[in-house]
Amino acid sequence: MGARLVVSALLLWILTTKIGDSWNEAVPDATPRTLAWLGGALLLTLAGVVLSAVRWSAVLDALGLHAPFKRLLSLYFAGQFMGNVLPSTIGGDALRVSRLSKDNGEPPTTFASVVLERLTGWVVLPAITLVGLAVNPGLRELGRASAIAFATAAGTLVLLVVVLTLTFLTNSGIEERLEHNDGWKRFTTAVRFGLHRLRHEPAATARILATGLAYQLILIGSALMAARALGMPAGVGPTALLAFVPAVLIAQVLPISISGLGVREGLFVLFLQPLDVPQSQAIALGLLLYVLNLVVSLLGAPAFAVGQRVRPSAP
Numbered sequence: 001m002g003a004r005l006v007v008s009a010l011l012l013w014i015l016t017t018k019i020g021d022s023w024n025e026a027v028p029d030a031t032p033r034t035l036a037w038l039g040g041a042l043l044l045t046l047a048g049v050v051l052s053a054v055r056w057s058a059v060l061d062a063l064g065l066h067a068p069f070k071r072l073l074s075l076y077f078a079g080q081f082m083g084n085v086l087p088s089t090i091g092g093d094a095l096r097v098s099r100l101s102k103d104n105g106e107p108p109t110t111f112a113s114v115v116l117e118r119l120t121g122w123v124v125l126p127a128i129t130l131v132g133l134a135v136n137p138g139l140r141e142l143g144r145a146s147a148i149a150f151a152t153a154a155g156t157l158v159l160l161v162v163v164l165t166l167t168f169l170t171n172s173g174i175e176e177r178l179e180h181n182d183g184w185k186r187f188t189t190a191v192r193f194g195l196h197r198l199r200h201e202p203a204a205t206a207r208i209l210a211t212g213l214a215y216q217l218i219l220i221g222s223a224l225m226a227a228r229a230l231g232m233p234a235g236v237g238p239t240a241l242l243a244f245v246p247a248v249l250i251a252q253v254l255p256i257s258i259s260g261l262g263v264r265e266g267l268f269v270l271f272l273q274p275l276d277v278p279q280s281q282a283i284a285l286g287l288l289l290y291v292l293n294l295v296v297s298l299l300g301a302p303a304f305a306v307g308q309r310v311r312p313s314a315p
Helices: 002-019 032-062 069-084 092-104 107-135 137-141 144-168 173-177 182-199 202-229 238-252 263-275 279-298 301-306
Strands: none
Touching: 002 263, 002 279, 032 069, 032 107, 032 182, 032 202, 032 279, 069 092, 069 279, 069 301, 092 107, 107 137, 107 144, 107 182, 107 202, 107 238, 137 144, 137 238, 144 182, 144 238, 144 263, 182 202, 202 238, 202 279, 238 263, 263 279
């Protein structure tokens, strides 16, 4: 935790010192138009959490576990609060697994549901970036920005294939070398179990992926509204954000900073400067998206404080 905090602080310090006194370019006037864009971005961020709970519910249903949606939404908000507001090394996903598994008495399947839910992002996010680059040829001619966006998407897909391959190599020496690693064994067992179930549920699999796609598109829509609130140039349009926002979302989950702080802002500078966006505005976009997520995560404070609901006794 301490090292990640240092990395975030260092990256933000480097970025802000480059800007100097140019922050006036990044802070828009509080006009009704600006406030409307900010309100829309906040509502989409909130809708993203709700859709995340819908995606989790779809995964649980496919795995044969059924939970009230209200309960799942409450747990998701509690997880958001823990992961984004509290300085914790446990994380929101662990909180969701712990509390829901005490409800249903199925820790392995509950863990598998969260793992599979997260894996959908590995499929959907790189695909969105590749589509964005494909539909707008100009985005493929931005030099380093284009190359890094493409490499992030392609590398994520390759990594996904490698992870799945290692997961299913049950008779290889790899698993024997990793058998002492409880985290790896738990992960691979969850993935095998989940994919085996989904293989026999094509409709459920399609629904999960569709929900995952809708969720990521909502996040991109929120970023678009935030960009409009900051008064960014017209070049920062839907296709540009389709290409670049998923790459940022992929990179910011790397466990090297606190909630992606510093990493997210630096990548926005890299991706948006070729589109004539000042450094200060690019950094402001990253910080604004962080603040929007933080504000929505605060809604999870009551659910987090209530704690574990008592599991009802069997009749």
